Amino acid sequence: MEFRDLALYPFMGEATRFVKERKLGLDDLIGHTITAEARRRGKARVLTALSDLTVPNNPVTSEDEAVQEILSYPYARILVSCTGDGVLVRRYALAEAKAFNERLKKEDMPSIITLAGELEVEASLESSTLRMHFTDFLSYTSGLRGPEWKLVNQDLRGGHVLLEKSRFVRVLEQALDERIEDELPLPVNDEILDAVSTDLEEVISALEAYKEKYRDEGFGAVSILKFPPCMKKLVATAQAGQNMPHAGRFALASFLSFIGMPVDDIIKLFCSSPDFDQSKTAYQVRHITGDGYGKRYTPPECATMRTNGLCFEPDELCNGRRVNHPLTYYRIRSYDKSRDKRPEKATKPS
Amino acid sequence: MNRETAFAMDLFREHYRRSPPPAPADLRQREFGFMFFDRDFVRRHMGFLEENDLRRFLLNQVPSHAYFSSALYERPSAPTMDLKGWKGADLIFDLDADHIRGAEGLSYEDMLKLVKKEAMALLDRFIFGEFGCDERLVRITFSGGRGYHIHVRDPRVRRLGSHERGEIIDFVTGTDLDLESVFPSSAVMKKDFKERVKVERAYRIPGKEEGGWRLLGREALEMVAKEAGVMNDEGLRERYPALQRAKDATLADLRRSLHGMRGDCTGLELMLRENSLEYFTSDRVKELFIQMVLQTLKERMTGQIDEPVTRDVKRLIRLPGSLHGKTGLKVVTLERDAMNDFDPLRDAVPDAFPDRPVKVRLKEPVSIRVRDHLVHGSGDMEVPAFAALFLVLRRWAVLVP
Numbered sequence: 001m002e003f004r005d006l007a008l009y010p011f012m013g014e015a016t017r018f019v020k021e022r023k024l025g026l027d028d029l030i031g032h033t034i035t036a037e038a039r040r041r042g043k044a045r046v047l048t049a050l051s052d053l054t055v056p057n058n059p060v061t062s063e064d065e066a067v068q069e070i071l072s073y074p075y076a077r078i079l080v081s082c083t084g085d086g087v088l089v090r091r092y093a094l095a096e097a098k099a100f101n102e103r104l105k106k107e108d109m110p111s112i113i114t115l116a117g118e119l120e121v122e123a124s125l126e127s128s129t130l131r132m133h134f135t136d137f138l139s140y141t142s143g144l145r146g147p148e149w150k151l152v153n154q155d156l157r158g159g160h161v162l163l164e165k166s167r168f169v170r171v172l173e174q175a176l177d178e179r180i181e182d183e184l185p186l187p188v189n190d191e192i193l194d195a196v197s198t199d200l201e202e203v204i205s206a207l208e209a210y211k212e213k214y215r216d217e218g219f220g221a222v223s224i225l226k227f228p229p230c231m232k233k234l235v236a237t238a239q240a241g242q243n244m245p246h247a248g249r250f251a252l253a254s255f256l257s258f259i260g261m262p263v264d265d266i267i268k269l270f271c272s273s274p275d276f277d278q279s280k281t282a283y284q285v286r287h288i289t290g291d292g293y294g295k296r297y298t299p300p301e302c303a304t305m306r307t308n309g310l311c312f313e314p315d316e317l318c319n320g321r322r323v324n325h326p327l328t329y330y331r332i333r334s335y336d337k338s339r340d341k342r343p344e345k346a347t348k349p350s
Numbered sequence: 351m352n353r354e355t356a357f358a359m360d361l362f363r364e365h366y367r368r369s370p371p372p373a374p375a376d377l378r379q380r381e382f383g384f385m386f387f388d389r390d391f392v393r394r395h396m397g398f399l400e401e402n403d404l405r406r407f408l409l410n411q412v413p414s415h416a417y418f419s420s421a422l423y424e425r426p427s428a429p430t431m432d433l434k435g436w437k438g439a440d441l442i443f444d445l446d447a448d449h450i451r452g453a454e455g456l457s458y459e460d461m462l463k464l465v466k467k468e469a470m471a472l473l474d475r476f477i478f479g480e481f482g483c484d485e486r487l488v489r490i491t492f493s494g495g496r497g498y499h500i501h502v503r504d505p506r507v508r509r510l511g512s513h514e515r516g517e518i519i520d521f522v523t524g525t526d527l528d529l530e531s532v533f534p535s536s537a538v539m540k541k542d543f544k545e546r547v548k549v550e551r552a553y554r555i556p557g558k559e560e561g562g563w564r565l566l567g568r569e570a571l572e573m574v575a576k577e578a579g580v581m582n583d584e585g586l587r588e589r590y591p592a593l594q595r596a597k598d599a600t601l602a603d604l605r606r607s608l609h610g611m612r613g614d615c616t617g618l619e620l621m622l623r624e625n626s627l628e629y630f631t632s633d634r635v636k637e638l639f640i641q642m643v644l645q646t647l648k649e650r651m652t653g654q655i656d657e658p659v660t661r662d663v664k665r666l667i668r669l670p671g672s673l674h675g676k677t678g679l680k681v682v683t684l685e686r687d688a689m690n691d692f693d694p695l696r697d698a699v700p701d702a703f704p705d706r707p708v709k710v711r712l713k714e715p716v717s718i719r720v721r722d723h724l725v726h727g728s729g730d731m732e733v734p735a736f737a738a739l740f741l742v743l744r745r746w747a748v749l750v751p
Binding site: 122133134135136138147153154155156158160162 | 504520526561
């Protein structure tokens with residue numbers, strides 16, 4: 001590959017070799033003036049991931065510049081690792097993966113296949129359509145719910161799933177996301193922490209500002225103890241900053257809205273999500289909850305939750321005959337509780 | 351120990367002496383489990399380092415059932431799943447009479463034939479077909495009981511978790527199959543007879559070269575079309591619930607659309623050539639036809655497997671070469687090509703079992719052929735030892751002192 005391409009895909013083995021040929025090691029990367037530009041770009045990688053969920057597109061005009069751009073990737077990974085913060089790891093991984101997706105879309109088929117191979121995805125062409133081995137498809141689409149990602153609805157032939165370019169690239173995005181999440185945090189030592197301390201402080205304060213902005217303020221009048229297991233799990237997923245399928249976000253937002261949680265609190269709950277975007281989330285939540293004016297969506301019933309793979313560890317009450325809707329569960333629990341203590345006060349679904 | 355148990359253990363021991371099961375691939379990473387004739391528990395969490403250790407255990411303990419794990423572990427004999435260190439698992443398909451439509455009420459022999467047919471269809475259509483598994487990495491066994499097991503040990507498949515295996519199950523069983531995935535449609539504008547414009551969906555028939563459920567959809571479509579041509583109205587209505595309220599004229603329309611001549615070919619030929627379903631005389635007939643095809647897909651094209659077995663990533667499964675404690679039949683490894691002629695009651699009776707005469711008392715009249723011997727009649731009779739063991743273990747007979 002050309003040096004310009006290596007700069008676009010710095011996680012490739014070939015990019016690492018390209019840099020190694022220039023005899024640059026870890027010590028040079030964290031301390032030498034020759035790599036100052038790489039460190040500046042690396043820090044920008046992390047900060048842009050936090051703020052915009054992508055990484056900068058720096059033009060690369062020379063081999064030297066390519067070296068700096070490639071090295072900005074390991075430097076960014078070192079910075080993320082030094083924070084040891086799960087939310088940052090997930091958001092950074094997703095930002096790299098999304099940027100990767102955008103770049104891949106512009107590539108021709110042979111390049112896409114090469115990059116797939118780099119991610120250990122078995123890919124090839126079948127009469128000018130991209131295909132991958134079904135086991136790779138299954139591994140990387142398990143987080144993508146919805147009928148269009150089910151194996152049963154794929155064009156599967158002789159062990160290979162044929163995919164349109166955009167869908168093929170979407171699976172590779174997932175593969176890179178998972179790979180980076182698995183690799184980070186890298187082990188770091190005091191020497192590294194010392195060397196990067198200035199940049200690290202900047203990253204940490206940006207991370208804290210990011211978290212502060214959207215801090216979860218709890219559930220207020222709404223009692224999470226009365227939630228059905230599916231909703232508890234979705235809340236935990238949201239709070240842990242793990243990525244959630246779209247159907248899960250919809251179910252959770254509509255459920256919370258229905259039991260009377262204020263819209264702003266619902267939005268804040270999603271803030272730990274690695275792909276959190278304040279304005280987008282606000283728009284979507286307002287759409288789902290109707291925001292007091294428009295159509296208000298009812299949360300999905302149990303059957304739909306199951307179909308969407310969102311029914312987690314149903315308990316006795318779920319399996320009893322009365323419950324076929326998460327709201328019914330909440331209502332029953334609220335009723336039980338109120339009998340024990342004081343008169344019913346929780347907001348009831350109509 | 352009663353007489354029957356002693357008899358069974360004698361014959362089982364003889365089998366394990368004469369033809370010990372070969373060690374499964376990756377022996378040292380497999381967990382083993384056993385059940386016994388004379389003890390009431392399952393012994394699990396066992397590991398063997400050498401083929402000889404396994405052989406010695408079988409000879410000394412003479413288990414009634416022998417299992418090994420589909421999973422590979424760091425420490426297969428560790429007492430809990432957490433400590434074992436899961437490294438991957440073969441993908442297993444279990445075809446058992448309990449999960450096959452129409453197996454109830456059949457004789458043992460006919461039931462085995464039906465399950466075998468299902469197993470062959472599953473292999474051809476899915477495992478070697480759509481999943482493209484390498485024959486060298488697929489082991490097919492007769493389970494010794496009421497069905498067949500298929501083990502896939504491709505390293506790419508071994509790393510899949512339960513959720514991913516669930517997707518494989520859904521593919522095989524056609525669960526959550528979208529109509530769109532079989533017959534892709536697009537919105538088209540049509541003018542009705544009063545020249546009003548309506549938006550409708552135009553369905554495409556998948557091409558011969560397409561894969562997945564599309565190809566099966568095309569095959570099912572041809573099957574249904576053929577049936578519509580040869581079956582009478584009553585037969586069709588009985589076969590397809592969607593047609594129950596269809597008038598005779600509608601059925602005639604259906605036949606005309608499919609088998610009437612359109613220029614130089616029939617309607618069906620035209621549809622298949624143009625890969626389009628839009629050659630029916632009316633939308634009503636087209637919709638009915640789609641319903642018939644979907645029903646056929648679900649009934650005839652889906653694999654009938656015991657789903658939890660496939661989903662499980664740490665299942666114990668019968669050891670090939672061992673004996674089934676409820677039949678005395680051997681878990682036989684088969685090549686796909688050998689399945690056609692395979693007859694469990696002839697080919698899975700261990701060679702080590704002797705044919706000396708043994709007196710048995712049948713509980714009910716029996717007529718069944720075991721190896722080359724026809725057991726036919728009731729009450730007391732003398733049969734070869736290999737047949738006697740089958741009857742005793744099936745609990746159809748007891749030994750006569």
